[in-house]
Amino acid sequence: MSYFIEKSLRNDGTKFVVLVDENFKIVEPVALFLEYLNKKGYALNTIESYCSGLKEYFIWLKKENMRFHEFTKRDMFSWIEYIETEAGDKQIKSARTINKYLAIVGSFYSYFESYGGYIDNPIIINNQTLKHDFKTFQIKKEQVSVNFFRRK
Numbered sequence: 001m002s003y004f005i006e007k008s009l010r011n012d013g014t015k016f017v018v019l020v021d022e023n024f025k026i027v028e029p030v031a032l033f034l035e036y037l038n039k040k041g042y043a044l045n046t047i048e049s050y051c052s053g054l055k056e057y058f059i060w061l062k063k064e065n066m067r068f069h070e071f072t073k074r075d076m077f078s079w080i081e082y083i084e085t086e087a088g089d090k091q092i093k094s095a096r097t098i099n100k101y102l103a104i105v106g107s108f109y110s111y112f113e114s115y116g117g118y119i120d121n122p123i124i125i126n127n128q129t130l131k132h133d134f135k136t137f138q139i140k141k142e143q144v145s146v147n148f149f150r151r152k
Contacts, residue, residue, distance in 0.1 A: 003027065003055045005048065015044055017051050019058065029068060030054045033111050053104035056087040068108075079105075 002022045010016055016038065019030040030051065037047050060082045061068055066075070083101045084093050093101075 003058050005051050005055060007048075017044070017048050019051055019055055027054075027058060029112070030058070030108075033108050036111055050104050050107070053101050054108060056083070056101065057105050057108075060087075069112075 004020050004022075004024075005017055006020050006024075007015060007017050017034065019027040019034075021027060033054070034047055034051055037050060042050075057079075058068070060079055061071070063082070064075070064078065071079075080098060080102075083098050087093065087101065
């Protein structure tokens with residue numbers, strides 16, 4: 001599966017980026033996180049960098065047949081190996097580059113941890129009502145600590 005970074009304009013004329021899959025469906029968890037970064041005042045280039053790192057992460061997740069909320073500490077070695085050899089230009093990466101990827105993914109999990117998790121596939125009946133046939137996935141420090149995404 002392929003992912004693409006799409007750049008667009010909001011109705012107010014501001015630029016934004018979003019990650020989409022091969023069917024041009026927005027990757028919602030990434031979109032929520034990028035919007036959070038935008039509201040915090042991050043520069044567009046910084047948000048694009050985060051999106052690029054998360055693109056690689058979601059490519060790896062798809063390769064591993066895993067959803068982002070299923071990631072555990074024991075999956076870390078496979079993720080780091082993917083970064084080192086396959087991410088980006090498929091060249092061997094420096095420790096600094098690996099740390100960049102780990103920091104991006106750590107921030108992504110920190111965002112969901114701060115909100116208590118992620119709601120998968122909510123069904124909106126109208127603008128004010130949610131159907132209650134959805135699952136909430138918690139992201140807990142015990143599962144994936146933000147500090148775990150640091151490589152010395």
